[in-house]
Amino acid sequence: MNTNDFKIFEAVAANGSFTKAAEAMFTVQSNVTARIKNLEEEFGAELFTRTSRKVTLTSAGETLMQYCKQVSHLIDEAKKEIKNADQVVGHVKIGCIDTTMALRVPHILNRFGELYPDIELEFKSAMRHELLNDVLNYKLDAAFISAPVVNPELESIHVKEEQLVILTSAQTPKLTDVLKHDPVKIVVFDQGCVFRARLESWLGSKGITQYKRTILNSIEGIINFVEAGQGISILPAEIISEYYAGRKLNTFTITKELGIMNVMLVYRKNIPQSRAVKAFIDMYQNTAEATAII
Template sequence: MNTNDFKIFEAVAAHGSFTKAAEATFTVQSNVTARIKSLEEEFGVSLFTRTKKVQLTAAGETLMHYCKQISQLIEAAKRELSQRNQLIGHLKIGCIETTMALKVPELIQRFNTTYPDIELEFKSAMSPDLIHEVMNYKLDAAFITAPITSTDLEQRLIKEEQLVIVSSGKYETLNDIVQDAQVKIIVFEQGCVYRARLESWLSYKGIINYKSTIVNSLEGIVNFVEAGLAITILPLELIEQYYPNRKLRTFSIGKELGSTTTMIIYRKNRNQDPLLQAFIEMY
């Protein structure tokens, strides 16, 4: 085995596909298959399940843990031998859509200034998908909403956010909204905490006759709302910072539904990863 075998192994785990791993590592699928088979023979275990989805087995997860440590040691050796103190490497970070809009641009600018040799890659998705990808080593860390209970994940509080109902300027009060013959809402897909909060608020108001439209774009949601086609729920900071001049109106709701927590999560066995810790400490 060699370090390139480990890179191929990590690529298969990250992409959940031998074909995509081959594309990512600039080789052919037969080579990926051969290298994974070689590793499995070397360790005497199966590293992946090969059903509809290619996923790590328990043994594969154990090897992934050591792969990350090996990568860290190699980078540390490069820094020491080249007498460079600058961190070098790549981090893949997941974000919910609103965090992507609010925080990522500023974060990239500050991080790149301090760590120019660390490449940052961001992916936006719903919190359940982000948690799954962190657990399966497809993401190094992720910003999600609400605390989690997994014992394998470390979580740190980022901030508390105030959520508000957002409508077009035609509504003067929340009562005007709920008195419509049919309330129309514009939301992200299932798994979005904002959608769940809005549906809970409607239920609390006794509104069961509402129509949902799903748009997986923050800008698209804001455009729909401004046009008076629907209402939504979003962080107040987002509206105030990025849409102060749009024809929107915001309404506060109760603290239980109107507040949420943003956390950053990562696997506990990544606690000693200097790249990841540099990212978390800067944030």
């Protein structure tokens, strides 16, 4: 058994086919079959369920896949550390929700870049559940998400407390006026967005379960639609005051339970981190420094 066996194993799982895995790995099918057979003998369990149409991972295969990802990650990190033994350089992959991507990432790049100019940061924007999965599956080194974080495989650092506010058009002087509409109209991101979940929870607390949604994929779009009177939304107050203060909007605070969002930086625990990743994480161990960055 060697690391290439693991790569072949991952290729079969990804392609659902020994033939396609052989093509992806630039080898022949007989070699793929032999390598998988050796692994199954090594671990004493079938790793794939084979049918005429497709091969899929067994429960034992699923378990081995998690360890394969860990092994691949550790080897990659070891190569980086050995190659750059005397320098703090490297590539760090960070995930964040849309508001962080659009409005916070420039600050992170500027501040972190001043301290570590030789570290390259790569950002991905996605919904909370996807970011968590990407960190767990080694696709991201860390991610900014909303609390709570309950997973024994993850470590988390509290970064920032966000005050959320409900947004309405300037033509809506009172929040109670919103609830008189039938149906109530809301302007939100797609399913899985923490802001959408908070707004729908707030409506539920008012006894409103039926409403008309307009779903958009950008902050600017949400601001434009709310300003035009197409519905209400919810976003961090700081974003509105800093970037949209001149727009024709009204903001309303809500109860602490729904109006406060704690931003956490999450990353995998109990695995060696490259110096580049550790430098990024360490930045957020210091509350004062973290506040300056995000």
